[in-house]
Amino acid sequence: xxxxxxxxxxxxxxxxxxxxxxxxxxxxxxxxxxxxxxxxxxxxxxxxxxxxxxxxxxxxxxxxxxxxxxxxxxxxxxxxxxxxxxxxxxxxxxxxxxxxxxxxxxxxxxxxxxxxxxxxxxxxxxxxxxxxxxxxxxxxxxxxxxxxxxxxxxxxxxxxxxxxxxxxxxxxxxxxxxxxxxxxxxxxxxxxxxxxxxxxxxxxxxxxxxxxxxxxxxxxxxxxxxxxxxxxxxxxxxxxxxxxxxxxxxxxxxxxxxxxxxxxxxxxxxxxxxxxxxxxxxxxxxxxxxxxxxxxxxxxxxxxxxxxxxxxxxxxxxxxxxxxxxxxxxxx
Numbered sequence: 001x002x003x004x005x006x007x008x009x010x011x012x013x014x015x016x017x018x019x020x021x022x023x024x025x026x027x028x029x030x031x032x033x034x035x036x037x038x039x040x041x042x043x044x045x046x047x048x049x050x051x052x053x054x055x056x057x058x059x060x061x062x063x064x065x066x067x068x069x070x071x072x073x074x075x076x077x078x079x080x081x082x083x084x085x086x087x088x089x090x091x092x093x094x095x096x097x098x099x100x101x102x103x104x105x106x107x108x109x110x111x112x113x114x115x116x117x118x119x120x121x122x123x124x125x126x127x128x129x130x131x132x133x134x135x136x137x138x139x140x141x142x143x144x145x146x147x148x149x150x151x152x153x154x155x156x157x158x159x160x161x162x163x164x165x166x167x168x169x170x171x172x173x174x175x176x177x178x179x180x181x182x183x184x185x186x187x188x189x190x191x192x193x194x195x196x197x198x199x200x201x202x203x204x205x206x207x208x209x210x211x212x213x214x215x216x217x218x219x220x221x222x223x224x225x226x227x228x229x230x231x232x233x234x235x236x237x238x239x240x241x242x243x244x245x246x247x248x249x250x251x252x253x254x255x256x257x258x259x260x261x262x263x264x265x266x267x268x269x270x271x272x273x274x275x276x277x278x279x280x281x282x283x284x285x286x287x288x289x290x291x292x293x294x295x296x297x298x299x300x301x302x303x304x305x306x307x308x309x310x311x312x313x314x315x316x317x318x319x320x321x322x323x324x325x326x327x328x329x330x331x332x
Contacts, residue, residue: 004124005176005323007135008069009166009290010062012055013277016045023157026150034157039253043160043278045145051085053094055163056141059283060099062290063137063165071099074167075134077106078123080115080282082311083143084108087198095139104137112192112310113249114182115282116140116164117318120306121180123168136168140282147194149209158252159210160278164286171323175300179235181228182316191216192311221251224309225259228317232305236319240264242303247292249284249308250274271297281310300324 019042020031035041046055056079064071077099079092092106111118116138123136141163150156196207233240246269248256253274260270271288280287285306292298302322309315 002128002170003173003176004127004168005171005320006120006166006289007169007171007323007325008063008067009164009286009293010059010064010066011162011164011283011287011290012058012062013162013287014044014046014050014055016047017042018045018160020157027153027156029153037254038157039257039275040157040278041275044162046143046161050143051094052081052083052141052143052163053085053091053098055143055161056081056091056095056139056165057098059141059163059165059286060095060137060139063167066293067167069135069167071101072103073134074101074104074137075130076123076126076136077101077104078109078119078136078138079107080109080111080119080138080140081142082110082112082115082194082281083141083147091141111282111314111316112312113279113281113284114308114310114312114314114316116285117306117308117316118182118314120166120168120177120318121182121316124177124180127168137165138168138286139163139165140284140286142281142283144210144281147208147210152209154212154214155210158279160280162277162280162283162287164283164288164290166286166289175321175323177318178321179232179319180316181231181318183314185313188216188220188313189311191220191313220313221255221309222259222262224313224315225307226263228307228315229263229305232317232319238303243269243305244302245269245271245292245297245304247271247285247288247304247306249281249310250277250279250288251309252279284308298322
């Protein structure tokens, strides 16, 4: 069986920037309070005509450009999102149409902030089961701004809009995705949710906003973060110093730095993008990967750990032996 890994990533951030002064305007807080509490300085907002599929397609094109692949090479499109274009059809089908990917199977994954990791695992297994199926495009995207109450300080200052995409394809033996851990706990589903808009409570505009039990989330995050890290280290018989780069989903920079410090991971090994983008949910990890690749932090041979915790509750960790890029001019 071939080994599979990420061979290129791309990202897209909408043009509109919401700084802390703008975010604080509807709240009874000072801009400095937002920075001190979260570490976030600004976040992006999609334009009125931009939906999740539009952001996702931009990120996908960036990933394709980075790899030199064409859309005809893509056999699978997986989109992780909790803010889809509409309840149906899948946002992945909208992305397929925007890209002109007529030969690709397209589907959504609903695992909130962990959706990209669920999609990455699915893509690897799908490709492994179908020799010659081409490459997979795994996208994480959120347009949270359509579901925020600007007066809710627990959510309005945290969430942003954005998309990231990765191309999954064959890599050298022993490289690429080395282990996958995924989990869910539906008994804690009420901790973060959009109450209305589905079959249980349809069409209640006042309830179609993200609600978050901040106390429950503050309890769950360190518990799950520590569990995933410990299990990954034990499985691969390495210490925390054996992780070369940690690429987490971005609840907020303050939280990430606290977790890293408690775990003994140097901050220079943690990719943080939330200070400029806020929490973009399923888009966080692929966007962070694209940034780390662009600035040279991702290097062949590194052990790269991806970790996310999302509504559901859902969580996932994937350890990657970062692949060596093919020689210039080599067939993809």
